[in-house]
Amino acid sequence: xxxxxxxxxxxxxxxxxxxxxxxxxxxxxxxxxxxxxxxxxxxxxxxxxxxxxxxxxxxxxxxxxxxxxxxxxxxxxxxxxxxxxxxxxxxxxxxxxxxx
Amino acid sequence: xxxxxxxxxxxxxxxxxxxxxxxxxxxxxxxxxxxxxxxxxxxxxxxxxxxxxxxxxxxxxxxxxxxxxxxxxxxxxxxxxxxxxxxxxxxxxxxxxxxxxxxxxxxxxxxxxxxxxxxxxxxxxxxxxxxxxxxxxxxxxxxxxxxxxxxxxxxxxxxxxxxxxxxxxxxxxxxxxxxxxxxxxxxxxxxxxxxxxxxxxxxxxxxxxxxxxxxxxxxxxxxxxxxxxxxxxxxxxxxxxxxxxxxxxxxxxxxxxxxxxxxxxxxxxxxxxxxxxxxxxxxxxxxxxxxxxxxxxxxxxxxxxxxxxxxxxxxxxxxxxxxxxxxxxxxxxxxxxxxxxxxxxxxxxxxxxxxxxxxxxxxxxxxxxxxxxxxxxxxxxxxxxxxxxxxxxxxxxxxxxxxxxxxxxxxxxxxxxxxxxxxxxxxxxxxxxxxxxxxxxxxxxxxxxxxxxxxxxxxxxxxxxxxxxxxxxxxxxxxxxxxxxxxxxxxxxxxxxxxxxxxxxxxxxxxxxxxxxxxxxxxxxxxxxxxxxxxxxxxxxxxxxxxxxxxxxxxxxxxxxxxxxxxxxxxxxxxxxxxxxxxxxxxxxxxxxxxxxxxxxxxxxxxxxxxxxxxxxxxxxxxxxxxxxxxxxxxxxxxxxxxxxxxxxx
Numbered sequence: 001x002x003x004x005x006x007x008x009x010x011x012x013x014x015x016x017x018x019x020x021x022x023x024x025x026x027x028x029x030x031x032x033x034x035x036x037x038x039x040x041x042x043x044x045x046x047x048x049x050x051x052x053x054x055x056x057x058x059x060x061x062x063x064x065x066x067x068x069x070x071x072x073x074x075x076x077x078x079x080x081x082x083x084x085x086x087x088x089x090x091x092x093x094x095x096x097x098x099x100x
Numbered sequence: 101x102x103x104x105x106x107x108x109x110x111x112x113x114x115x116x117x118x119x120x121x122x123x124x125x126x127x128x129x130x131x132x133x134x135x136x137x138x139x140x141x142x143x144x145x146x147x148x149x150x151x152x153x154x155x156x157x158x159x160x161x162x163x164x165x166x167x168x169x170x171x172x173x174x175x176x177x178x179x180x181x182x183x184x185x186x187x188x189x190x191x192x193x194x195x196x197x198x199x200x201x202x203x204x205x206x207x208x209x210x211x212x213x214x215x216x217x218x219x220x221x222x223x224x225x226x227x228x229x230x231x232x233x234x235x236x237x238x239x240x241x242x243x244x245x246x247x248x249x250x251x252x253x254x255x256x257x258x259x260x261x262x263x264x265x266x267x268x269x270x271x272x273x274x275x276x277x278x279x280x281x282x283x284x285x286x287x288x289x290x291x292x293x294x295x296x297x298x299x300x301x302x303x304x305x306x307x308x309x310x311x312x313x314x315x316x317x318x319x320x321x322x323x324x325x326x327x328x329x330x331x332x333x334x335x336x337x338x339x340x341x342x343x344x345x346x347x348x349x350x351x352x353x354x355x356x357x358x359x360x361x362x363x364x365x366x367x368x369x370x371x372x373x374x375x376x377x378x379x380x381x382x383x384x385x386x387x388x389x390x391x392x393x394x395x396x397x398x399x400x401x402x403x404x405x406x407x408x409x410x411x412x413x414x415x416x417x418x419x420x421x422x423x424x425x426x427x428x429x430x431x432x433x434x435x436x437x438x439x440x441x442x443x444x445x446x447x448x449x450x451x452x453x454x455x456x457x458x459x460x461x462x463x464x465x466x467x468x469x470x471x472x473x474x475x476x477x478x479x480x481x482x483x484x485x486x487x488x489x490x491x492x493x494x495x496x497x498x499x500x501x502x503x504x505x506x507x508x509x510x511x512x513x514x515x516x517x518x519x520x521x522x523x524x525x526x527x528x529x530x531x532x533x534x535x536x537x538x539x540x541x542x543x544x545x546x547x548x549x550x551x552x553x554x555x556x557x558x559x560x561x562x563x564x565x566x567x568x569x570x571x572x573x574x575x576x577x578x579x580x581x582x583x584x585x586x587x588x589x590x591x592x593x594x595x596x597x598x599x600x601x602x603x604x605x606x607x608x609x610x611x612x613x614x615x616x617x618x619x620x621x622x623x624x625x626x627x628x629x630x631x632x633x634x635x636x637x638x639x640x641x642x643x644x645x646x647x648x649x650x651x652x653x654x655x656x657x658x659x660x661x662x663x664x665x666x667x668x669x670x671x672x673x674x675x676x677x678x679x680x681x682x683x684x685x686x687x688x689x690x691x692x693x694x695x696x697x698x699x700x701x702x703x704x705x706x707x708x709x710x711x712x713x714x715x716x717x718x719x720x721x722x723x724x725x726x727x728x729x730x731x732x733x734x735x736x737x738x739x740x741x742x743x744x745x746x747x748x749x750x
Contacts, residue, residue: 023729031724096722 007048014041028080028090032073039069102148103160106174106227109145109184112138113220117213124209129199131209135216136195142223143188150181154588159595163229163297169288171297175229179439179592182585183226183365186443190357190450191219193566197454198349200562201461205347211251215353218244222358226365231280231299234369238276238330238362242269245359248350249343258345265339272329272336276366279322286311286319301369305596308376309606316606320373320380323366324387331363331417334391338674341410344466348457351406355413356450364420364442368435371427372593376603378428385425385514389526392418394668396533400540401664404466405456408541409449412492415530416445422523423507426514431600436590437510440582441503448491448500448574454567455485459545461563463554468544470554475546477557480564482546487571489542491578493535494631499578504531505627506586512623531627535634543642 014037021034043062050058084090116138124131153160153176163173176184195215202208221244225237243266250262280299287298290310296303308316327333332340340360344351354360367374367384374381392415399411420438427434458481463471475482491500508527515521558564593600640647663669 019728019732023725023732026725092724098722 004048004052007044011041011044011048014038014044026091026093028083028092031092032076032080035076036069036073039065039072102145102152103162103176105145106149106160106162106176109142109188109227110220110224112141113216113223117216117220120209120216121213124213127209129203129208130212132195132199132202132212135212135219136192136199138216139188139192139195139219142219143185143192146181146184146188149176150185153178153181161229163300169296169298170232171230171300172233173229173300174227175301176227177592177595178589179365179368179435180227182439182443182589183361184223186446187219187222187226187357190446190570191215191222191353193570194349194352194357194450194454195219197352197457197563197566198347200560201349201457202347207251211248211347214244214247214251215349218248218353218358222362225362229300229302230297231283231301231304234366235276235280238326238366239273241359241362242266242273242330245269245343245354248353249346251346251350255345261339261342261345265343268336268339269329272326272363275322275329276326279319279326282315282322283311283319286315302596304370305372305593305598308372308598309602313377313606313608316373317377317379320370320377321383323370323373324380324384327363327366327421328387329363330366331360331421332391332414333363333387333418333421334394337391337395337414338670340414341407344404344406344410348406348453348460351410352450352453352457355410355453356446360413360417361442361446364417364424364438367421367424368439371424371432371435372598372600372603374424375427375431375600376606378607381425381428382520383425385422385428385511385520385523388418388421388423388425389511389523389530390418391415392422392530393526393533394418396530396537397664398667399537400533401661403468405459405468405471405541405545406453406466408468408537409452409456412452412534412537413449415534416441416449416492418530419504419507419527420445422527423510426507426511426519426523429514429517429519430510432593432598433586433590434510435592436586436588437503437506439589440585441500441507443585444491444499444503444574444578447570447577448488451484451488451567451570451574452492454563454570455481455488458559458563458567459485461559462557465552465554468541470552471545472548472551473546474550478546478559480558481567484564484567484571485546486542487575489538491574493538493635494531494627495635496628496631497579498575500574501627501631502578502582506582508627509619509623512619516619528626528630532630532634535631536638539635539638540642543638547643 018034018037018041021037022031025031025034043065046058046062046065050056050062080090083095087095089095113135116134119134120131124134149160152158159178160174160176163171166172195212198211198215202211205211218241221237221240225234225241228234228237246262246266249265250259252258253262283304284298287303287307290307292298292303292307311319329336340355343354346354374384395411395414395418399408399415402408402411420442423438423441424434430437459471459474459478460466462478462481463474465471487498491498494501494504508524508531511524511527515524639645641649666672
């Protein structure tokens, strides 16, 4: 059985990658992807602990989380498409109509 | 039993006000009969209450908690009941007359609504049992007078007269309010038990000796300031002659029953306080006496029939004030004397104004130079006006004779007791002038030949009726009523257990036994001589038997005549100098202060905040990545802090 610590390491690595992307990237799609990575790193954690304890609750949570991520991606991409139609770009730096 | 319904005395006119203002437009005569009936019902109620409290010599007092140390209440004592009877009766007459007088005016409903409210406000003022409630009704009276003087608001002179009346009385009102505040502070300082209503008259009367004398003097002078404004005493009398701009019935109401008497009533009501502050009482006597003479001199040269009457009102109010002011000599008896003149005056002044209105109604002008010989076409008006003039001039055995004579006698006692002769001298001179100007008015209007082409017809019966009733009262009320009246009203304060001797000690003077003063025969008959003499002088100058003409004694260039015709340059002093120079200058300075200092401060503060904000908003880059970085950084710091804190705690 793979030790728990490896799962946790994987999950934190993914989290940091996602966070790094979120802080550095300017492209809408890339940001969405980074958010997905963040969510999935959390999912890995949930599933890993669930298998280790063992307690099925964590896996149920992971399922909820995946459904949530799907909905979030749907809304997010819809917004991005609308933005693209409006501005012709999804570089978020250019989209600053509400900024001072 | 009637006293249980005392609140209806005010309630019914208020109801009439509401009904008339909402429904009057659809009713004949603007719904004026509501107001007439409500006022008349008030008279019946007052009469009922009088029959309950007069034989038993009791008072009616009802009170309800309002908030903190204030209450609302009804207090009907001798002082209040005579006022209630007078106001309801005279107002009933005036409203009835107005049904005829205001016929055809498009604003009739508005007139009767406002008149109803005016009556209600005055009645409420009279039966208030505490000073705050009195002040509220006092202001309401001021408001209604504003509305009614400016009744024909499209006329610029009426609008400006209304504004003038409101502003000038406001000066007095501010002083009144300051007086109330000062009185309240002093009463609060005594440390009365919790739940005492501080401004209730009973409380005030009970605790006068506890207030320091110098404070008492200030309170009395400030309260008198209010009375000066309301009752048209010098120097705040200027609004009263201008108040003629309203309908004549309004003038009658203001001058006789509802407004100007409020000031006299206030001083009478607070008489124990004034008595404990003899300096204030002296001020009252001097101001009153001076006003009586000052206004009478102007009444003598006016040609506007209503203006003569207006100055006469100012002068007679001066008498009432002087009558109260000389109370230092005779104690509370002077309240009875002064109130008797007030009641008598309201009958004959209402009568005179309504007669003048009747004449103006027929002739179509206010100017006496264009009248003359009106008696031929208006017998009833002429006769009733003669009755009013006789009693105003103090012809023997009329009401005015008794009341004025009593004030003059009291003023004489004031002098004879070594206090001051000035009120007496003013009063006696004013009495002479009163007789002269009153009959100058009557002769110029009704006697001689017509001096212009006017319509000759008598007024309708609905107008004549009230005149006759008022004339009967003006002539014959005095003799049977006076002695009882003096006793009844003069002993008003016994119901409250006011100890005038103790108050005199506070005020630093002794109670004199004034009736021990011996009056020489000449002093006793002097008012009669003066009254009749004045009438004769007027007859010699202005009637059909005239032997002299004013031009024989004065010329156009005579400075005294010029001074009088210009009304002592009051207009110049008050309007051109005081209003336009002093007040306007002050207003300019205040404006600069307002713009630079007050607005400047506010603007500076807001500029500072806006500048600070514009620096801070640079943090809001609108770039999501920056926010995320901030969140992550913040979270990290928070985690570290929590971690460290837990380590330390453990």
